Amino acid sequence: MIVVMRPDHSPEQVQAVMDRLVQFGLQGQPIRGVEREVIAGLGQVLQEHRDEILMMPGVDEVIRVSKPYKLSSREVHPRDTIVELPYGVKVGGGRPVFMAGPCAIESEDQLMAAARGVRKAGAHVLRGGAFKPRSSPYSFQGLGLDALKLLRTAGDEVGMPVITECLSERDVEACAQYSDVLHIGARNMQNFVLLQEAGKTGKPVLLKRGMSATIEEWLLASEYVMSQNNPNLIL
Structure with a gap:
């Protein structure tokens, strides 16, 4: 209610x-x-x-809220949500926000070249992968904490907020320390412990829709973030 x-x-x-x-x-x-x-x-x-x-x-x-999802319903939020990020970036309100950068951060030179390039091209948020969900355990898994530190430095140098993907609840603290937005990927849309831990940080969370998930399942997953007193959700 x-x-x-x-x-x-x-x-x-x-x-x-x-x-x-x-x-x-x-x-x-x-x-x-x-x-x-x-x-x-x-x-x-x-x-x-x-x-x-x-x-x-x-x-x-x-x-009375009739829908199974509560906090993400229009009955609770009749107005569009505006999520404010550093450097004056606002997500929501009808204007598109572009997030761009390397899928996996491999080196400082690679990241800085990408950061300057996407900034010049008009992107608003710098994206960089530190922990990579690979299909094969033998593929490059990311640089981890070192990549997060590089991402933070690059974002501040070019004047852009940064976003990175969290793969598990053990990554959340480090991701929240260095990143402005926590990205929960499609494979983790129903990793409910991860969603709750991400929500507890108070940082904006970008939640991607799972590959076979319905809209209702997607919105119900978002409730795990918002139920931690975190309204800063990006779908």
Whole structure:
């Protein structure tokens, strides 16, 4: 359910709603919009829960969310999401954002040449692979942490935010330290532990659709990121 607060609500009233949701065994997540503040109540919501929340001070209305995905639904986010990145780059809002760079970072010279080239060509975000999901275990797997450090340096030198792919939850901390956007590839769309760990960083997450996934499955996967109080999701 979605709890819509009155325009003149107080922080104490928001906290009271959050506490009551916890008492109901639900997870509450505040979402501050341009005009109103709402609270998403996640879990098994009963009609009696909705009725009681509606009577609380500061609450304007309670909306039932019919879709299986909640935080990514238009009922929660009627407006388009704008994800802000360093160097003034904004993803969303109708203007395309181009992300370009080497599939695998092989050396500093290779990366810097690519960074300058994509910057000159008009790209907005520098992409570079540090951990590579190869079909063969004998293929080049990426330079790992060294590649992340090179990517950060290159992005700052040419004035571009950077994005790299995280392959597993053990990569998340390092990727979040050096990258502005965490990329979850199609093969990992339903790696739910990885999605949750990426969400916990608070960094923007770009989630690619799995090769055989339906739109609903894709949106449900996005909930694993957003349920960690991270609204900065790029699909």
